[in-house]
Amino acid sequence: MPETKQRDVQVFLINTDTTVVRSRTWDRLKFEIEYALQRGTTANSYVIRGDKIALFDPPGESFTEVFLEALQARFDLKSIDYVILGHVNPNRGFTLKTLLELAPQITFVCSNPGAIALRSILPDQELDIKVVRGEETLDLGQGHRLEFALTPSPRWPAAICTYDPQTAILFTDKLFGSHICGNQVMDEGWTIYSEDRRYYFDCLMAPHARQVEKALDKLDAFPAKIYATGHGPLVRYGLLHLTNSYREWSKQQKTQELTVALLYASAYGNTGTLAQAIARGITKAGVAVECLNCEAAEPEEIQTVVEKADGFIMGSPTLGGHAPTQIQTALGIVLSTATKTKLAGAFGSFGWSGEAIDLIESKFRDAGYQLGFETIRVKFKPTEVTLQYCEEAGTDFAQALKKAKKARTSRKTVSESQAARTEQAVGRLIGSLCIVTTKQGELSGAMLADWVAQAT
CATH class of the missing domain: 3.40.50.360 (Flavodoxin domain)
Known part of the structure; x- marks a missing residue:
């Protein structure tokens, strides 16, 4: 068995005064369905250094130590003014608590649902929180006047995106990401990520297609040249294509x-x-x-x-x-x-x-x-x-719905046209009852299916 790379942190300057800090996991991070392609992932954090300094989205507990070491090697933690949270996750609680011990002057910037969640995660901390509702700006100086858009969904009700007009970077949090780990920071040759990006959308965004469309409408106001994503390579070269794909994929769900x-x-x-x-x-x-x-x-x-x-x-x-x-x-x-x-x-x-x-x-x-x-x-x-x-x-639930719909349609058609009886009877002979089996590594499964048809 090949040796698995150790988790590490990659630091890279992506634009004027803006640095990405990528906490990298080279193997499958968790058992959740979204990681099933088993290509690892990155938890992307960002730092903007203006007259004031803002840190975006510190990673979860498994990266607390190595992340803070990498951050301290390049920045004075006591000079960080703001921590901007694209969403609030209990898994980040330990990192945020440790960061507060080293930099108690920090002001958190998040949505109102994010503020409520943050106080529940860190109940014993005195927190300085700036709540954004979508209309505010945050001036870091040197042209970095940040703008915000609320992009909530059922899974991430506290989600916000942040735009920096100085660099035309849109910090998109969960949107436009992918679970893939590598040395490449930007998405040069972006077509190689197409499968990962579609799978990421299908797992995380498709169930919230209506909210995704609303978020896309809001983000249209920002003329972004780079999407600073929460996971995977940053989106630059494939930005227009991926944006249009999100629209198309969301529409497919609705239709x-x-x-x-x-x-x-x-x-x-x-x-x-x-x-x-x-x-x-x-x-x-x-x-x-x-x-x-x-x-x-x-x-x-x-x-x-x-x-x-x-x-x-x-x-x-x-x-x-x-x-x-x-x-x-x-x-x-x-x-x-x-x-x-x-x-x-x-x-x-x-x-x-x-x-x-x-x-x-x-x-x-x-x-x-x-x-x-x-x-x-x-x-x-x-x-x-x-x-x-x-x-x-x-999948069984969906197939049962399809079968019920087909049965209703068949009954309606037969009642409307007795001439269709022969066609209906013959049509029932086309399908088959099959056992579909799958195996990946040590994981195997099987299901009974009546929707399998013979290829012609």
């Missing part, structure tokens, strides 16, 4: 014939990880997903999404033996809104008990909904095998 509403809450990120895997399985089967984080969504939004969807899936953690209040509210909306002909699904994670998952499943069954897969219950953190199962469950 799919079938849509699934995926509603969830995630206390520690585990239920959210399951939701991501299920969503990937659904979109891979050619069915659109509308993900909603019930902790951030308004009741009216939940109702609208459920009404439009052809099926719905709900996931919840169990907190103190109960489902979170937001899930209980969403469950009530679903039960009063969704017709009984819609396909349903339930999943969730738990620590010591799983009452919330049992509650959702029992309510769906009592209301007469048919379940599209066996209810998924995961104790503590999901494993690679668990996530593969979730992805397969999502």
Whole structure:
């Protein structure tokens, strides 16, 4: 087995007064579906040095020590004025706490949801936070007058993007990224990253296509020449193509014939990880997903999404033996809104008990909904095998929706035209019932499928 490279930090000057600090993982970082191409990833942080200094998005706990060592070798930490957070992740808590011990003068810059999350992650710290709402600017001096755009999504409700007109760099956080690690900082020969960028979009952005389109509309106001991404190579040479691709891919999601509403809450990120895997399985089967984080969504939004969807899936953690209040509210909306002909699904994670998952499943069954897969219950953190199962469950759910739609269409056609009976009967002979198997490394799986057709 080839020796795996050690995690390291790469520092590179990308433009006037602007440096990227790339925390590099050369092998697969985690078990989450988004890393399944196994090409490593980078956690990209940035430093702008004007009259004042701003640091963007320090990495997670696994990089705290090496990241701060690399930063201290080039900058006086006590001279950092601002830490700008494109999104707030509990995994960053240890790095931020350590950074505050070394540089207590720091002011955090984030959205209002980000400020709330930051205070919950660092409850014992006195935090100086500047909340941005989209209209503000932050003048670092020497022409670096930063502008902000709020780009929230169900998975990252605190997301913001930052634009520096002095360098025409747009700091895009999760947008336009890819999970690939290498020595190349910019995307010269950008076509080699096409597969990675599309896979990244399908895993992370496709379930939020509506919010992605809104974000793209906001970012149109910034004449960017470089996208400073949160992961992978920075986008320069393929910028226009990738921007147009995001538009096209988002539109494809919105124009799919079938849509699934995926509603969830995630206390520690585990239920959210399951939701991501299920969503990937659904979109891979050619069915659109509308993900909603019930902790951030308004009741009216939940109702609208459920009404439009052809099926719905709900996931919840169990907190103190109960489902979170937001899930209980969403469950009530679903039960009063969704017709009984819609396909349903339930999943969730738990620590010591799983009452919330049992509650959702029992309510769906009592209301007469048919379940599209066996209810998924995961104790503590999901494993690679668990996530593969979730992805397969999502695909099964999507195929069940397609089959139900085909059956409805067939019944309608036969009733309207008796002459079509022969054609319908012959058509049923074309397909087959197959067992589809997969294997990658030590991981294997199988599923029963009636949608496989013989090639001509």
